[in-house]
Amino acid sequence: MRITAKDRSIDEATGFGFDLGRQEFYPDGARAIAEEVEKERVFLTMRRLMALSACITVLAFAGAAQAETSDPEAAQFMCDLTGECGSSNAEAAAPSSPAPVSGARTSATRGYSFKRATSEATATAPNAAVPARTQLASAPPLQRGIARPMAVGSADLKLSFMPGSAILTEDAKSRLAKYAAVLNNPKIATRRVRIEGHTDASGSASSNKLLSQRRAQAVADFLVANGVPAARFEVVGYGSSKPLAGIPAQSAANRRVMAVLL
Secondary structure, eight states: OEEEETTEEEETTTOOEEETTTTEEESSHHHHHHHHHHHHHHHHHHHHHHHHHHHHHHHHHHHHHHHHHHSHHHHHHHHHHHOOOBOSOHHHHSOOOOOOOTTEEEEEETTEEEEEEOHHHHHSOTTOOOOOOOOOOOOOOBOTTOOOOSSTTEEEOOOOBSTTSOOBOHHHHHHHHHHHHHHTSTTTTTOOEEEEEEOOSSSOHHHHHHHHHHHHHHHHHHHHHTTOOGGGEEEEEEETSSOOTTSOTTSGGGOEEEEEEO
């Protein structure tokens, strides 16, 4: 009696196996063929897992890119740094074709165009000005929830910390995770970024400078932990030396962390 597994067969009487594909004999047919079948099963399983992993990676990148453009906080961050604030609808930004001037008919034949004046155009006085109907291309519309920045290249990260410390709140961590994905966008992935810490004027200048440095460093460390290379960052703490324009130095509005594209 012979037992067949795919292209291999085992003779129960002799215990010898024969591989029809490789034309090889196995002294211990049952054990050898079982080992070969197990190896093939493991190999096929590994190939399927690798293919599945590749699909998951592609879907993850696609999802991150979609989230980057659809999330208002991430989109505003990209807008502030690069000036790209328009919606993804290209048709909305495309200028329409100019409308033909009334009073003339235009026809085209084999690349040549001919204009024939109508009776209305003939009746027009020679010196009468015919208004031209032209449409100027408008700027791309802003994405919903996005404000165009006053100056492109820097962004207030709008982060919060535990009082008197450099410990990020959970809301701040959520924002920074989105900002990390933006900083890894291919459009700016090679640019360096300065993380600036600022405080108000309450307290001593030395303690404010130290706190602003610690907060800026905490932000940079979190971004590095979320996949942004550390070599891209320059971290500076300015303390209360650079208040916002038109804002009193003692105002809490001066407490901020900025990202500046270099």
